Amino acid sequence: MKIICNGKEMAVREGISLEDLIMDLQLNPAMVVAECDNRIVLREEYAQKILSEGAVLELIRFVGGG
Amino acid sequence: MIQVNEHPYPYHVGMTIADLVEQLKPAADLFIVNGFPVSRECTLGEGDSCWLIRRGEKPTAEEMERLLYARHTPGVHERIRRASVGIMGLGGLGSMVALALARIGVGRLLLADFDVVEPSNLNRQNYFVDQVGLKKTEALKSNLGRVNPYLTVDVIDTVLTEQSIPTYFAEVDVLVECFDSAEMKAVAMRCALTSLKGKAFVGASGLAGYGENNSILTSKIRERVYLVGDRETAARPGEGLMAPRVGIAAHHQANQVLRLLLDVA
Numbered sequence: 001m002k003i004i005c006n007g008k009e010m011a012v013r014e015g016i017s018l019e020d021l022i023m024d025l026q027l028n029p030a031m032v033v034a035e036c037d038n039r040i041v042l043r044e045e046y047a048q049k050i051l052s053e054g055a056v057l058e059l060i061r062f063v064g065g066g
Numbered sequence: 067m068i069q070v071n072e073h074p075y076p077y078h079v080g081m082t083i084a085d086l087v088e089q090l091k092p093a094a095d096l097f098i099v100n101g102f103p104v105s106r107e108c109t110l111g112e113g114d115s116c117w118l119i120r121r122g123e124k125p126t127a128e129e130m131e132r133l134l135y136a137r138h139t140p141g142v143h144e145r146i147r148r149a150s151v152g153i154m155g156l157g158g159l160g161s162m163v164a165l166a167l168a169r170i171g172v173g174r175l176l177l178a179d180f181d182v183v184e185p186s187n188l189n190r191q192n193y194f195v196d197q198v199g200l201k202k203t204e205a206l207k208s209n210l211g212r213v214n215p216y217l218t219v220d221v222i223d224t225v226l227t228e229q230s231i232p233t234y235f236a237e238v239d240v241l242v243e244c245f246d247s248a249e250m251k252a253v254a255m256r257c258a259l260t261s262l263k264g265k266a267f268v269g270a271s272g273l274a275g276y277g278e279n280n281s282i283l284t285s286k287i288r289e290r291v292y293l294v295g296d297r298e299t300a301a302r303p304g305e306g307l308m309a310p311r312v313g314i315a316a317h318h319q320a321n322q323v324l325r326l327l328l329d330v331a
Binding site for chain 1: 155160245252253260271272295297307312
């Protein structure tokens with residue numbers, strides 16, 4: 001199925017969770033802020049959040065240093 | 067008229083610094099006219115700007131305020147003076163953001179960190195060798211007091227969490243995220259977008275190493291929510307955190323705070 005991730009169309013497997021998608025993108029879920037269909041997803045919901053066809057996802061990834 | 071210590075004062079031809087000293091500040095031992103040190107015998111001209119200083123003496127609160135009003139213009143400075151800014155993390159980013167905001171006279175700073183000053187911090191953070199081992203909150207408060215002793219600086223000496231951030235910083239006008247850890251940066255941004263929604267917020271991500279100056283950007287994430295940095299360069303072996311580039315990011319953050327306080331962002 002297809003979703004929109006950071007403005008770009010992306011093909012992902014049916015029923016994938018937000019957590020698994022973030023891992024597939026080689027990112028650490030704890031270092032990512034995610035918004036799905038205009039709602040910020042809480043960190044503890046990443047594993048349960050199943051993405052649906054056409055979902056619009058915004059991921060902000062953070063790197064360390066300050 | 068001339069200006070003496072930022073106050074208007076009547077001018078007459080032939081007037082010297084010695085005349086002013088005698089009438090206004092007999093203890094003064096350093097004299098500045100139009101930005102340059104002069105002797106007691108210096109003759110003044112109409113419109114000159116003079117400072118009579120006693121070495122080692124602190125300017126009064128009123129003198130500090132007048133200086134800042136004069137430099138920032140009254141309308142701008144009034145807003146800065148009334149502002150309250152929270153800074154989370156007092157490392158290379160936070161200690162420099164705090165310094166910049168203290169210099170322009172932000173009225174209240176709320177500073178949070180749990181850490182102590184270590185020797186390895188000195189390559190980029192606003193601390194000094196003789197402060198190694200002190201709490202960063204206390205060391206920074208003391209350093210800011212040397213810049214402007216008349217600001218209110220409150221400190222929070224604790225490990226912040228997603229639950230505690232909205233409580234501690236509910237009242238500030240702008241919240242600045244200066245954490246070292248990527249996880250805490252994400253936590254702070256999530257707070258800004260949920261529990262603190264509507265609060266002006268400036269985060270940072272990607273400022274290690276010595277990459278191009280202009281790769282550090284200030285991006286708008288949402289209304290009144292900004293993120294500074296190149297978004298990629300993590301601190302890691304061979305690409306450490308260094309004063310110049312961390313400083314660029316810190317001052318992006320500080321200027322964005324100012325823009326938010328002045329409602330131009």
